[in-house]
Amino acid sequence: MAEVLAAIQATTALVEQACRFFGRLRQANDRQKGLPEVLARHRSELDSIKAIVGMIEDVDDLQTPSVAKQLVRLEAISRKLAALIKTIDVTTTKKIFQFARQLVDGSADERRLNDIMGELDQVKATLLLSIKVAHVGVIQTMDKQLVANAEAIERIDESLRELVQDWKGLRIARLLKGRRASNDGHVPLTLADLKALDKEVRADGEDSEDETLVDELETSPREAAIKTERIVINNASRGYAVQVNAPLDTDMYKDLSSLRIQDNVAEEQSVQINYGTTTKSLSILLELARLRQVSAPVIAR
8 A cells, every 4th residue: 555655654754853853852951850751751652653653564464544544644743743843943052952941841842842742642542543453364265254364463463562552452363362273373254253343343432433444355355375386396208309397378387385396307308398488489499309300310220
């Protein structure tokens, strides 16, 4: 989703810029009473946002429409913070000291900064809610069965627990609690399971306005990857034979999970093809084989 990636990259850059700004303030005014605590609070909030945004970038399942909406809001507020920082002249030691004192004693800039940081905190909370109710790891198999990847859900949930203070867990993880996974690590689901989960969210008053994941799943579900393998082994050609053990003109191997070609032997003047090729290339090889046979010496018996 291009919009998500653009918002992630912009937000990350803006947050890093703000972190550097607070770092310079703290370095220049480390002894001012009350300032380290103020700067540490703001820096901690920005670091937390950066970590959450980074995880969304790494985990495709978290890039839902609801999460995308909050990321766009987060980017907009981050731009407001960057604009405020730009208006503050801290190019000299005197200016740095003056602004640092204002952060502690109160000023118009200090109030604007607190307001923006408050907005960031609110959007962060809504973003975490959107993540919490995301149908992480839910896929639809080729035979139209809903399943949940229990291992992936557990891994993502644990990562969020390390990033987010007082993380309560993904709702989909709670839905799977007590259910046994099959040999491939998938837990069967029904559409009713996901609708019940969304109903539970609404009952808790934690619904997101654009939470339409069940509808999306009904119309354009993600399909589970089917593991397919091709094995080409123990083939032998001799004499002037041309042996083809692969498809022609159609690349049937591009979507394979694995391809194994081994222990194939082409002896004497034979030609052996074990990977896909074109009809034109095969014609050339056939002509070469014919010429070899024609020019071969006649052995008297």
